[in-house]
Amino acid sequence: MTPIQRAEALKEGRRVDRMPCAPMIAEYAACFAGVDLRDYLHSAELIADCHIKCYRHFGYDSVGISPMAGLAEAMGGTLAYSPDTPPSVLKHPLSSWDDLDQLRPPDPLKDGRLPLYFEAMERIRDAVGHEVKVGSGMGGPMSVASLVIGTENLLMAMIKDLIRCHQLLQFSTDIIISYMEICAQRGFGCSMGDGLLSKSLISTRLFRQFVRPYLQQIADWYRDRYGRSPSMHICGDTKNIWLDMAEIGFGRLSIDDMMSLAEAKKVVGHISSLKGNVSPTRVLLFGTPEEVREASCRCLDEAADNPKGFMLSTGCNLAWGTPPENIQAMLDAARIWYKENRGV
16 A cells, blocks of 8 residues: 555545554655765755655655754854764854844745755655655744754743743744745645753743744644644653643644653543654664564554554654664564554
């Protein structure tokens, strides 16, 4: 079955060949294809070719690409590139809060490398869109704001400069919606992810004061624009905000591998679909195929019966150098588990 056929069958209550499975591939596609990440990140053709090759080999259930750090570059920041590590920000677009009013949002179709991602999505859809959904991803307001001014400066402003902190988070929200609008115009979905919502970084009180209002704006816009609920990946220990996320309206929550899917099912399974959460490092990068299959089956045992649905995935992006046989083992586990638990 193709991923689209599988999704349709599940929606109609028909039997399928395996449980849905979509590891968070990201830049690993370049690793799999043997392409230098610096070249990949500057070529729509290479981005597309790497993801097409990776998808055709494994056949997972969705294909998505995200510009993330490219947002900083599109606003005048500087990135450090590596052959095998995602880029990091060397110079943030905003060096001082005093310059916030002069900051201008990027044009997703003109600035930096952002246009490459739309061209790449078109290329991927032309090649495999008849069998798998193709889309994009974008950071949440906290992640985007941290790209603009740096994480430490952002967190300090939540205590010392509340007005300008809110101003930057609104600016970031507007950027996210602008990018998603171009996705919508071109027929692509767009999920969100935020690595800065762990309670080790931000308290529940600060989350509700500074982040939830902007996530609500995005979720409300998304439902109006797409006619469905958005999905969200959240890194770290985020149990304290799971219910907030579901109440905001995220129809699918993807959670870090340090968190319990069984616990998430109890808290929000009646509201949101779940996605996760095999460890991309401890298990997929450093484990054996058998350990991957065992970990994948544990996830399925915990959450396959989630009332609002479940997709087997990783707890975060795949690491560069992950053995292909381990990714295959994850997909094999989705097939084996389905046959043993729901097959004829």
